[in-house]
Amino acid sequence: MPRKHPSGLPFLFLTEMWERFGYYLMIGIFQLYLTDPLSTGGMAMDRKDAADIYGTFIASSSSPPSWAGCWPTGCWATRAASSWAAR
Numbered sequence: 001m002p003r004k005h006p007s008g009l010p011f012l013f014l015t016e017m018w019e020r021f022g023y024y025l026m027i028g029i030f031q032l033y034l035t036d037p038l039s040t041g042g043m044a045m046d047r048k049d050a051a052d053i054y055g056t057f058i059a060s061s062s063s064p065p066s067w068a069g070c071w072p073t074g075c076w077a078t079r080a081a082s083s084w085a086a087r
Contacts, residue, residue, distance in 0.1 A: 030054050 034050035036042020
């Protein structure tokens with residue numbers, strides 16, 4: 001028996017795809033800006049320093065939502081209770 005997809009699925013897929021495209025495009029432009037020479041308006045950093053900066057940016061933009069999602073659901077408390085019960 002074939003099942004139909006929800007009518008909003010293509011819109012959801014394209015929205016998510018566009019969001020990811022924009023995010024990775026922004027990261028690429030940010031890296032180019034950091035490594036571009038001062039004469040053309042960049043920051044003239046070497047690639048290692050630029051990678052450190054945008055790596056920190058990526059970590060700081062992805063970690064807090066994970067922590068915020070864990071706090072109200074009590075997953076830390078659940079893990080502690082599970083590990084205590086498994087003893």
